[in-house]
Amino acid sequence: MASPASATLGRKPKNKESSVMDVSKPANLAINIFFWIYSAICVIPILLVLIVSFSDEKTVLANGYSFFPHKLSLSAYDFLLNDWVNIVRSYGISIFVTIIGTAASLLIMALFAYPISRRDFKQRGTFSFIMVFTILFNAGLVPFYMMYTQYLHLQNTLLVLIAPYLVQGFFVLVMRTFFMNSVPYELIESSKIDGAGEWRIFAQIVLPLSLPVLASVGLLCTLNYWNDWYLSMLFINDNIHINIQYRMYKALQDLQFLSSNSAAYSAILRTNPDYQLPSETVRMAMAVVGIGPIIFAYPFFQRYFIEGLTVGAVKG
Structure with missing residues (x-):
């Protein structure tokens, strides 16, 4: 008969780390469930918008929004893509402005932020104060408009859609x-001893080490440029340099005009008696058209974006 001591010796000692993991399993499960529910809350409205944009206008007005539409229709997209040439041009402008604007913003803001981060730069306090001042105060809309139209003469150009967002004080800080x-x-300091100049240090040492913050700020700049319609409304008077967001905004205005102007709508009904103006579904279609391409930008930034959020949280 085995003694209690030998039985104890035959048993595998319990790993302290595994016991901690066993205790934390319910907590991990609860956290996973919470984030699955939270993700579903974020994704389900987008799915509903997509489904309603492909629904028939009459069934939406009769039955409301539904994940299971009674009848599918492309009337909302037909209304938006009626002038597809201008839509494609606006997409090209938005993509160009977003890519060039984001790249230029990151370069200029990094060139500003790096000197004021150096302890040996004597004027760092002055330039930091200037940047903080721009966050707290601004001159207002009228001087802003006059600067770009009367002094810089950038009205009706692509540069006016890029320049106002090139430097943002919060991102610089x-x-x-x-x-x-x-x-x-x-x-x-060691790079200086080895003979590297300031430009080489910035380009080959500082920027490669700063990919997390560059990706995080780059993602926010990308969203800022892509979602902007205000600058087009303010500075663009022709039909050539309009970005996709402002074109969608104009399409919504046209839709509201047709809905409120019975004479114009009656003229359409005379030629097509069965036509139903897609007032509800076209709003959803505009959201799909506007948000579509920017969704694919996030995976490229995701890894560095997460690193940028967690940087400094854990120290080895």
Whole structure:
């Protein structure tokens, strides 16, 4: 008969780490369930918008929004894509402005943020104050409009859709903080000893080490440029340099005009008695057309974006 001591010796000792993991399994399960529910709350409205955009206008008016439409229809997209040449041009303008604007913004803001992050830059306090001042105060709409139209003469150009968002004070301060906390000053000093100049240090050492903050700020700049329609409304008077968001806004205005103007709508009904103006479904179609391409930008930023959010949270 085996003694209790030998039985104890024969048993595998319980790993302390595994016991901790066993205790935390319910908590992990609860967290996973919470985030699955939260993700569903975020995704389901987008799915509903997509389904309603392909629904028939009459059934939507009769039965309301539904995940299971009684009848499918492309009338909303027919209304939007009636002038497909201008739609394609506006898409091209939005893509061009977003790519060039984001790249230029990151470069200019990084060039501003890096010097004021250096301890050996004597004027860092002055330039930091200037950037903070622009966050707290602005001149107002009239001087803003006059600057770009009467002094810079950028009205009806693509540059006017890029220039106002090139430097944003909050992003500059975020970059400055990252450079100060995550780029070791000793590494810069050793590079100077090895004969590297300031431009080489910035391009080959600082920027590669700063991919998380560049990706995080780049994603936010991309969303800012893509979703902007205000600058087109303010500075663009022709039909050539309009981005996709403002073109969707104009389409909504046209729709509201037709809905409120019975004479114009009656003229359409005389030629097509069965025509139903897609007032509800076209709003959903505009959201789909406007948000579509920008969804594919996030996967390219995702890895660095998460690193940028968690940087400094854990120190080795």
